[in-house]
Amino acid sequence: MAQRHVKIRSKVGLHARPAALFVQAAARAPMDVTVAKLGGNPVNAKSILAVLGMDARHGEEIVITAEGESADQVLDELEAAVNVEAGDA
Numbered sequence: 001m002a003q004r005h006v007k008i009r010s011k012v013g014l015h016a017r018p019a020a021l022f023v024q025a026a027a028r029a030p031m032d033v034t035v036a037k038l039g040g041n042p043v044n045a046k047s048i049l050a051v052l053g054m055d056a057r058h059g060e061e062i063v064i065t066a067e068g069e070s071a072d073q074v075l076d077e078l079e080a081a082v083n084v085e086a087g088d089a
Helices: 016-028 048-053 071-082
Strands: 002-007 033-037 061-066
Touching: 002 071, 016 033, 016 048, 016 071, 033 071, 061 071
Parallel strands: none
Antiparallel strands: 002 061, 033 061
């Protein structure tokens, strides 16, 4: 199992466009992917409602977990999606 701690740099947090990009990237992964606020319960990273429900804000740390052969590559893509600014996409 691969796990990555990511600090949210996006000014809007993991909401709106960054959340949609994050969920789309997770949905392309051929494995289960979860995300949680540091110390919180993990949720399905492929569910926009679950990701938005975390209410992850700018400056907070999240933990992304994936298990499988290409888990590190998936985590790289998800980390990049977390920190996309609204005007970049």
